[in-house]
Amino acid sequence: MLDCKEFIKCLSAYMDGELDESILVQFEEHIETCKSARAVVQTFRRTILLHQESGGTPVPTDVHERLLEAIHKCSCGDD
């Protein structure tokens, strides 16, 4: 049976689907029997999701135009 410290160590591997079968069984048992463990998994997962949802940064129009201009200058051999 996994102890809590081991459980925390396994969190990322669990999220990424990389836990060995034998440890996965222990991990899921731990979630079933420990309320804190369930909370840790939920909050861990939600943290990553929130960061993913907030991640998008559109390129401002002027930045985009200056980028194309800089590349164009480069392709023409301008300094």
Add this chain to the structure above:
Amino acid sequence: MKKEPPDSELVGLAKAGDAGAFSELVVRHEANIYGLCLKMLRNPEDAEDCLQEVFIKAFESLPGFREEARFSTWLYRIATNACLMRIRKKKLDTVSLDRPLDLGDAEIPHEVADWTEDPSAGVLSKELSAVLKQHINELPPDNRIVFLLRDIHGVPTEETAGILGLSVPAVKSRLHRARLYLRERLTGYFSRGTESAHQHG
């Protein structure tokens, strides 16, 4: 509906001198590269300079690009090197890049509230977005880059390891520590919200 050509096709055309093809690659990837630069360098002016540096370098190095590799990964490699180089030069962080991430209680088992049940945890308000941005800024560059590449930009672990010149276990360790830190910070944020809600009744 006409299907968009894959990156590999545009790269081939660009290598043959088709400027329009390279512009199309820029349009496809600029948001991701700009986003990465902005989160690593933490100011729009530096991010824009870095963005230009990345695509100019990509343009100049295109003849040597092996088309069997993924173009996006190659761009992320150029961007990562450019960002880390700028951080080292400018010493944007006053502490050493090698300072380990202070996880506080994050690795120690303790009573944890499930803030995902809080309605505000499901809504990406302006305030929460700003808080998330601040938390990313707190990560040391070596953890921040791994989190951004892996979790935000979906670069696979092995490719991330290749970009950073790290072993796969090292990438996994840095990512895990970044995730734990960010979770701990968000837990603190939502706990404070719960406390103030109770105070105001």
